[in-house]
Amino acid sequence: MNKLQLFLLCFILSPLALLAQGDSITIKGQLHTVVGNSVNRIILSFTDNSNKKQVFSQTIPNGGFEFKVPKQPKIAEATLRTADQMTATNPMQSPLNLFIGEDNISIKSDNEELQFADVEGGEENNAYNSLRQSTAIFIKQKQTRYTPILTNKISTESPEGKSILQQISQLGKKENQLHKEFVKRHPHLYSSLFLLYRMRSSYTSADYKTAFDELSNTYKSTSIGMAVQARIEKELVTEKGKAAPLFERPTSTGTHFKLENLRGQVVLLDFWGSWCSPCRASMPHLQELYSRYKEKGFEIVGIAHEHGKSLEDSKKTWNKAIQQLNLPWINVLNNEKKEQMDIVKTYQISGFPTKILVDENGNILLRVIASATDDIDVALKEIYGF
Numbered sequence: 111m112n113k114l115q116l117f118l119l120c121f122i123l124s125p126l127a128l129l130a131q132g133d134s135i136t137i138k139g140q141l142h143t144v145v146g147n148s149v150n151r152i153i154l155s156f157t158d159n160s161n162k163k164q165v166f167s168q169t170i171p172n173g174g175f176e177f178k179v180p181k182q183p184k185i186a187e188a189t190l191r192t193a194d195q196m197t198a199t200n201p202m203q204s205p206l207n208l209f210i211g212e213d214n215i216s217i218k219s220d221n222e223e224l225q226f227a228d229v230e231g232g233e234e235n236n237a238y239n240s241l242r243q244s245t246a247i248f249i250k251q252k253q254t255r256y257t258p259i260l261t262n263k264i265s266t267e268s269p270e271g272k273s274i275l276q277q278i279s280q281l282g283k284k285e286n287q288l289h290k291e292f293v294k295r296h297p298h299l300y301s302s303l304f305l306l307y308r309m310r311s312s313y314t315s316a317d318y319k320t321a322f323d324e325l326s327n328t329y330k331s332t333s334i335g336m337a338v339q340a341r342i343e344k345e346l347v348t349e350k351g352k353a354a355p356l357f358e359r360p361t362s363t364g365t366h367f368k369l370e371n372l373r374g375q376v377v378l379l380d381f382w383g384s385w386c387s388p389c390r391a392s393m394p395h396l397q398e399l400y401s402r403y404k405e406k407g408f409e410i411v412g413i414a415h416e417h418g419k420s421l422e423d424s425k426k427t428w429n430k431a432i433q434q435l436n437l438p439w440i441n442v443l444n445n446e447k448k449e450q451m452d453i454v455k456t457y458q459i460s461g462f463p464t465k466i467l468v469d470e471n472g473n474i475l476l477r478v479i480a481s482a483t484d485d486i487d488v489a490l491k492e493i494y495g496f
Contacts, residue, residue: 135210137231138176139217141192141224154179156188156210181212185234185300185329190217192224209234209301225249238301241292248285252278266391275391283484286312290321298326307334311461311480315345344458348477354379354468357453359442362432367411367440370472375407376493378486379466381459383415384431388480389463393435399490400439406494407470410439415454415462421445 137154152175154166159182166177170192189205204225208215213232226246229239255274258264264271289309293302306321313321319342322330329335348354354377358368369377380396382389400410414431418424424445432441444453457466467475467489476485 133181134178135181135212135214136176136178137190137208137210137215137217139174139219139227141170141173141175141217141219141227142222151193153191153193154188154208155191156186156208158182158186159184179210182210183212184332186210187300187304190224207238207304209238209304234299234301237292237296237299241288245285245288248281252281252285255281266387272391272394286483293321294324297324298328300329300332303329303332303335303338307338310341311478312483313478314483314485315342315348315477316350317485318342341460344460345477347456347458348466348474350474350476352474353472354466354474355453355456356472357451357456359444359453360446362429362441362443367442369411372409372411373472374470375409376403376470376490377468378408378410379457379468380410380412381415381454381457381462381464381466382412383417383462384427385417386462390431390435392463392480393437397436397438399487402496403490403494408490408494412437412439412441413444413453414441415444415459418445 141152150169150171151167152170154164154177156164156179158164158180164179166179168175168177186209188208188210190208191205203223206217206224206227206229208217208229209232211232211234213235215229215231215235217227217229219227226242226249228243229235255278259266259271259274264274266272266275286309289305290312293305293309296302303325306318306325310318322338322342330339354369356369358366361367378396378399380392382392384390396410400408412432414428416424416428418427424443428441428443428445431437442453457464461479464477464479465486466477467486469475475489478485
């Protein structure tokens with residue numbers, strides 16, 4: 111044995127070398143492949159504990175793959191995608207979310223859609239896999255219903271399209287409920303924080319803060335933990351029990367409106383825009399609520415924020431949408447007299463639609479983004495008794 115061979119043997123057997131060999135984990139799996147399928151490459155990406163972007167890629171001619179990646183002392187979320195997902199040729203498919211720590215990960219997919227694969231590997235992945243499998247039925251049903259809209263066979267403005275969107279919304283609420291239950295049952299897991307970060311529209315502001323407060327402090331200093339905290343702090347301006355900031359504006363009918371003049375009535379502030387598809391999709395339900403409770407004094411104030419190049423352009427798109435959607439309540443435009451008071455900024459609105467329910471004393475009852483919850487319906491039923 112020559113000196114070089116002896117040196118290599120000593121290095122391989124040394125504790126340092128053994129440690130280096132143990133500093134990685136294996137992520138391997140088998141994907142379902144179809145003859146003629148364009149998928150021939152898989153990509154794994156994540157940001158490691160030192161904030162360095164890690165990307166691994168390999169071909170998968172027979173559906174099999176295996177990555178060696180650095181262990182992470184603290185959990186890091188990763189995405190596993192196929193090449194066709196990277197090029198957005200299949201927009202209805204989502205990547206597979208993984209959680210990289212110190213355990214090997216095994217993946218098996220009997221379906222062409224990677225997001226439904228079975229994953230094993232440590233507490234984080236095992237728990238999250240159980241959740242994904244339980245919600246898969248709702249995701250598949252949503253995909254099936256959305257296909258004719260995605261392929262432009264059915265318009266979202268048609269009665270059939272509106273019915274489909276309502277069905278999708280109900281399926282989404284069932285999926286979200288399982289997500290909320292997961293977060294509550296697993297406060298110590300990073301995957302709960304990961305879910306909470308993505309689920310802002312599924313909670314009222316107050317419930318979102320409560321859910322975050324109940325999580326373990328272990329991961330609250332991570333980037334997504336700090337992002338959730340920042341969201342919560344931003345929305346404290348409309349914290350439950352606080353007085354709703356007062357504002358005034360000309361209405362779409364030419365009268366002058368002051369929020370304070372609605373004192374004594376329950377008011378729903380709807381922040382929306384004609385350009386916002388979820389905003390438009392939520393209008394039929396608002397019309398139902400308005401019709402049900404307006405005789406009891408319930409009022410809606412639509413606060414639109416338009417993207418026109420000029421105030422006149424914004425007014426045109428705003429008024430056109432009001433007529434198209436048949437909005438019978440009070441409507442004001444944030445763009446008008448914005449230099450005196452920016453209502454959207456005052457209320458710290460960062461997502462559309464945002465809906466804020468105000469009681470008869472002018473105090474905040476609740477705040478929700480989008481329409482993924484029934485909290486407004488529940489609150490109005492409690493107020494009016496039906």
